Amino acid sequence: MAAQAWSPLRCYWLEAKHELLRLMRTPSFVLPTLLFPAVFYLLFAVLLAGSSGKGAAHYLLAGYGVFGIMGAALFGFGVTVASERERGLLRLKRALPMPQGAYLLAKMVTAMVFAVLISLILAALAVAFADIALSPRQWMLLLLVNVAGVLPFCALGLYIGSRVNASAAPAVVNLLYLPMGFLSGLWLPLQLLPDAIGWLAPVWPSYHLGELAQKVVGGGAGSPAWMHLGVLMVFTGVFFVLARARLARCD
Template sequence: MDTPVPLPFSSTRAYLLEARYEFLRLLRTPSFSLPCLLFPPVFYLLFGVLLGGKGGPVAAQYLLAGYGVFGVIGVALFGFGVTVALDREQGLLTLKRAQPMPPGAYLVAKMAMALLFAAIILLLLAALAAGVAHVRLSAAQWGAWAATCLIGVLPFSALGLWLGTLVGGRGAPALINLVYLPMAFLSGLWVPLTMLPELLQTLAPAWPAYHLAQVAQQAVGVGAGRPLGLHLAVLAAITAVFFMLARRRLVQ
């Protein structure tokens, strides 16, 4: 008689397999993987290195923080929002509920996928920043920047998950772009906020990306010195609120 596999091992394997297949699924989807992996490094090369060269190392550091945040937000919003909308529309969520798998494996797999894609983006940006833009940061600053961006996957995964519950698979990309692109610009991820009109500078804290960008800027040494606790509290609140809203819609 075969010896039954212990439950903890079986559960762990289920989480790992779900995460692996989710990552491979999206890596093999060019409409997701190519824009998510290439846009942040290409934009940083254009605006942070070629066009922003006159600003010197400070401009390159500022835009490194901005495009790092831009990259992880895109992965989180599209990785959760579009795929959740498609999975709901195609009945995949219902199928997974009927399978003998841990209830949280679906979301954990998506979170692992987002973190892996975000890590690849950050490695590409770091290579460009150090090798082409000649950004010189201490090991602690590199680590703080990477950790800030990776932790930032959480609030925007929650936001993406909620957006994915609002519309179907066809409407999800348009809805997410309507949120993602204006938020990135108005939060100072592409250009310094000081270059925007005063009204937009005043309204910038209303965007979640602004708070993550402020933390990332302080990590690389170009922040305005505002209290980190405020930005972290806002991001934590966003994570909790949008996960709760998404959960209510998913269980309906």
Template sequence: MNAIVHSHAGAPAPSLARVYLSEAWYELLRLLRTPAFSVPTLLFPAVFYGLFGIVLPGSYGSLDKATYLLATFGVFGVIGPALFGFGVGMAIEREQGWLELKRVSPMPPGAYFFAKIATGLLFALAVLLLLSTLGFAFGNVKLGLGRWLLLVATLLLGTLPFSALGLFVGALVRGQAAVAVVNLVYLPMAVLSGLWIPLFAFPAILQKLAVVWPAWHLAQLALGVAGQGSTANAVGHVLVLLAWTVVFLSLAARRLRR
């Protein structure tokens, strides 16, 4: 018995990288075993894109409809895991006391947030691969490999402000309320940012008000990369998204310190 105790006491501590990766792996397993999260996250954007971008007829003038909607539904698809992974997941874990347990454990605090961000990005990438498969196979999307890779990179990096927003929601409300709050933000923002239906089909006042939504700014970046919009104000859109990230992170940090 003494030898066993001595052996465990003298065992080297796991590396920081291993701790981070282990936390991310178990977070991924938890989400995969939660069909209420994984199934809608993966399938809803694909179903909507297939309906609006491929099945329903229509023309967007000089724009390529399938490519245009690949960019905008790509935005819709990647912000879902960011909002729900942080917002709902963290709220439930905080309500159950799991977050407090992690705080008093030897685990580095950053591992928890790394796991949330990493799994959110993995789900976002899976959504983009599914959308792209539909678009190239059935929508006749015309994007070169380089432009498509740039679009994927833009959308994945663009999840940052929505992860920050989800973090704020998760720090602000309780578990079950977080689901309602995230949906009340996510779905109206998607519609009013022109992610489902192009903004030029909306009344003029709604087109002007779209600039208040961070999803609209990410959509403009995605459309520019996909060749379906202008890239003239790309720096401005990036700065707005960064500003929203700082605001939400600051609000979340202030709330978590209470």
């Protein structure tokens, strides 16, 4: 009886464990996901910050944290779901005696683990090279924003994976990932960009997550946190529903 009661939990655990191990053993995913935010932070916040000093280091700590977790979620969902759907793995998963949500939960947990790793790497670089000193509460809140912040991009990545084939998925993800990072003010403050970009920035989920992260480190545009949180929750719900409907129609 005990073994039967715990078997669903074991299914969730094993699915998440093997999904994480699979991606950890994929250098083409691990290296860009973990190294790009770190390299960009060292380059722009430490080496090229110039007179901006700690102001730029604080801003880019929040910005590149969001940029990094976006990549982990979008590529972890968009590319892998498209590939697994095309190879028939989703049909196989449906036929197996496993909880229906284990597949998606495993991918979400994996994205969150990568969000933790990206956050820790950036925090270590910020302390060691940019002399950043946040309070323990700020560090924990920044970690929370990054870890929970993968969910909107998991939803978007899932929708992409449900719509495009495996060969097109990386291109589609890149077409969204890189422009969103720039147009949301994650790389440069929106005040330094053309006014049109600033007006359109609230369209992107990355802008709202970036504003939450900036508020943690002492920045942000002044809009209330609940507004950004609400937009992200609606965005997440809409794209999960759209992706679920699309996947339900897939053979």
